[in-house]
Every structure is written in structure tokens, then in C-alpha cells.
Amino acid sequence: MKTATFRIWRGDVRAGQFHDYTAEVAEGMVVLDAIHQIQAKQANDLACRWNCKAGKCGSCAAEVNGLPRLMCMTRLSDIPLDQPVTVEPMKTFPHLKDLVTDVSWNFRVKKKIHKLTPRMADAPDGTWRMAQQDIDRVQEFRKCIECFLCQDVCHVLREHRKHEEFIGPRFLAHLAGLEMHPLDTGNRLEAAKKEFGIGYCNITKCCTYVCPEEIKITDNAIIPLKERIVDEVYDPLGKLLRRLRPKA
Secondary structure, three states: OEEEEEEEEEEEOOOEEEEEEEEEEOOOOEHHHHHHHHHHHOOOOOOOOOOOOOOOOOOOEEEEOOEEEEHHHOEHHHOOOOOOEEEEOOOOOOEEEOOEEOOHHHHHHHHHOOOOOEOOOOOOOOOOOOOHHHHHHHHHHHHOOOOOHHHHHOHHHHOOOOOOOOOOHHHHHHHHHHHOOOOEOOOOHHHHHHOOOHHHOOOOOHHHHHOOOOOOHHHHHHHHHHHHHHHHHHOHHHHHHHHHOOOO
16 A cells, blocks of 8 residues: 655635645545545544535535545546645635635525526416426536536636626526526526626636536536527617517
């Protein structure tokens, strides 16, 4: 069995620094295994958020060697171990202690988005009928485990700190899932433009690259939302047709 050095951020809201720990590395281990080993044997007070250890809860999101990742899904066999492996908290959210950040801002943002408003006239018997292709389109966004890695890597939030003006890729995907739902009657496009700051996104696809569920956030959510906003807000012919079209 070989050993590896892990350079872990230790500290709280006041101050902190990296500390080096040595852990025994065995076949099949992930970064979270090494963190647990260090907790058990060397640093009992090391704060680390985790839950399922199966890549489905999103709790153990952190930055490993500078890349936002789930620690439970980052195999040590995929990381060069001849140099210290750096593990630090997500940088987009307020730091609490060690590897733990305060992600409560995300849940406050989600409450701002208008909920699904299904049409009722089509379901007198209490059921709705939808085409499978419409279901498949929005189902992709339901795969999100809310690890907030996409939020962490987004430069609008990470570097420009536009938390009050931009809701981030995770919630633009959530909004897209509602807007594209075949039963929804709501319209969130004006809010996306004026309140949620979709114009800040310059579609670099960094959010897509880090998504552990491989959701195509940029291509399937953000770009279609931008296109819908252009059609509704900036297309004069579209505006005229909507005015002339009788309301249902």
C-alpha cells in the first residue's frame, strides 16, 4: 500500500491555511475516502459535508486540484499522486469551516422562481396527456442533484460576485425545465431577463463541463431560454403576431 499527501484547507470565516496530511492509498479509493481516513486518524475536527457517497446527493462538492468536483466520485487513480492533492472548499459561497461552505443562498434563489402552473382545462378527469418527446426534454433537468458545482465554476458568481443580480446556471436550468414543460402556463422570460440576469451568461459552457450528471446546461437550457427571450422581447414581428392572435 502506498501513501499520498493531501493538502487540505483548514480554517473558518476568520482565517485559514493549507495543512498537509499523509494518507494510505488503496485500489478503488476516492478523495472522500482519504478525507475520512484523515478525519479518523489525524484530524478529528476536520469539517466536511457528505451523505450518500454515491454521487447522488451532491453534499461532498469541493475543489480538488483546483477543479470543482464531487469528492466521492473523484478516484485517486485518476489523480497524479506524486504531488500533494489539494482539497479546498467551493469558492463561490461563504466559507464556514474547513471544506464546508454556506450554500443557503441557492435555496433562497429557488424560491424566487415562479412554480409550475399547469393548465386545468385539458384535464377534467384529473389527468394530463403529454407526448413522450416533451417529457424527455424536461426530464434531463430533473437529474440535477444540486451539488452546485455549476454555480461554483460560473465566472459571473465566482469572480464577479453577481449573486444579487444573477441566479446562476443551476437555476436557469430549473427555470428552463418549467418553461419547456408541456403543461405549464406560466411565463418566466421577463423575470429571467430583468430579475435573474440571464444576459450575464456568455455561454462558455464551464457549467456543463463540471456537471456530474452530464446535463447539457448551456446547450439545452440557457441557449433555448435566450432564444425565447429574443423572440418575445426583441422580435417586432413576433410582438405584432402575439397582439393579433386571439387569447385562448
